[in-house]
Every structure is written in C-alpha cells, then in structure tokens.
Amino acid sequence: MTTLERPVLVYDGDCGFCTSSVRFLERRVPTEARVVPFQFADLDALGTTAERAEYEVLWVDRKGRVFGGAQAVSRLLTGAGGLWRLLGAVIRVPPVRWVAQGVYRLIARNRHRMPGGTAACALPAAQRPGAGESG
Template sequence: MTTNGQPVLLYDGTCGFCDGAVQFVLRVDRRGNMRFAALDSDFGQAVLRRHPELAGVDSVVYVENPDQADERVTVRSAAALHVADYLGGPWKALGSVARVVPAPVRDGLYDRFAAIRYRVFGRVDSCALPAPDVRARFIA
C-alpha cells in the first residue's frame, strides 16, 4: 500500500492503550487521511531502518512525508502533539496548551506512562484486525 504522502502513525500493535488511541483517532479524524502501521510491521520496520536514531524506540512514531526524501519522524510527546495538530479543533488547542510544558517534562511523563501501559491497559498477542470500513488506512 502506498501512503500518498499522508502522515503515518506507527504504534505498538500489542498495546491495549495504543489500540484504543488509534481507534480514537479514526473516530475523530475528519479528513480521514492519516495512515496507521504497527511498529513491528514491514512498513514500520522499514521506517525504523531509515532512521537509525530510532533504534530501540518504545514509543509512538509520527511519520511526515513517508517514503520521501524529506521524510521526518517524531516520537513520544512530540508525536502525540503532531497527532493533535493533525486532528485540529479542540485537539489542536489542547496540544497548544500542552506545548507550554517543556519537552523533557512531557517526555518524562510519557515515559512513565509507557512503562505501565501494559499493566493498566493490557497486552494482546497481535494487532487487532481493523474494521472493513477503515482497513485501507492501515499499512502492513
């Protein structure tokens, strides 16, 4: 599948919270352009290979201009803020408020939450199969 230059959100496909977050984005995304891929998918692994600075990343990854020469990636709280900007409306406003918190503090909170996400929200053996009406937005 091609991304047509649309942003891609890489996520932990075995994380219950991450799956819920993807389902949330699918519900509120008015444009319907964002694509999704699990970090361990072929697409996700290709992105990680192109960006060696992401080695060992345990975070959501927001990919702008995927497969292009100017491909950019952001992780952790910055990635979440990119998603908020993409969604627009109240989510963008909320992201603007969150930006007043220094990035090291935001990322520290992100890391603490990430460390307990499986205990709180559970873990699944594999990614859930997307519903037929949104399946085209997922990249294997």
C-alpha cells in the first residue's frame, strides 16, 4: 500500500464549478493536503483512475486509501480541525452520510448548471474542448 507524505485532494480541473469549489475550500478550510486537478495527478500512484476522478472528488489519505464524493469532503473537513472537524465527523454518520452522498451526487450530476459551471463540466473528459490536442 502507498504511503503519502500528506493527503491529496483530487478534483476535475476542467470543470469551472469544481475549480471554483476547490478555490473556495482553499480560502476557507485550512488543510495540509496537496490539492491537484486529476488531469495533472499521477492517478496510478494514488491508487485510482481517471474514470473515478471524472465522477467524483477524491481524497487520498496518507495510507493511500481513496475516498470519494461526500466522504472525500468529510475527510478534508475532519483534517482541518476546529468546527470543521465536527462537521466532517457528522457527515460520516448514517443517516447523515446517506443524505450527504445523495446531495453530492445531485450536485455532481448538475455541476454544469451550478454557479461557475460551464458546458464542459457536463461532457466526459474525452469530449471536452481541447481533449486530445497536444500543447
């Protein structure tokens, strides 16, 4: 199993809503995690795939365990300490966990309609503008 120096938050850097959400978290939630778009992450080394990273935000802890969606957000919050830790812990407890995951999925499916979202957010990565172009 992979051991990491610090946790990693992996998100979709091509999605305007995702990028805006991560920037908001970076300003408001203290974290020691490395925050990286999946397009620039070594996903194999992190123990995940592009397909999963396109589907949901991912949290890879120091032990190399991968958590997705609402549970990734929960792990980020828990690691931040203070009141954030409490919120992160609450998100892990059923039935809050189930509701949080449902809300996460609803937002993820409609991220192209959310503030900061773009049409590219709704497309699979291979169909996004610029996909396959060499720089």
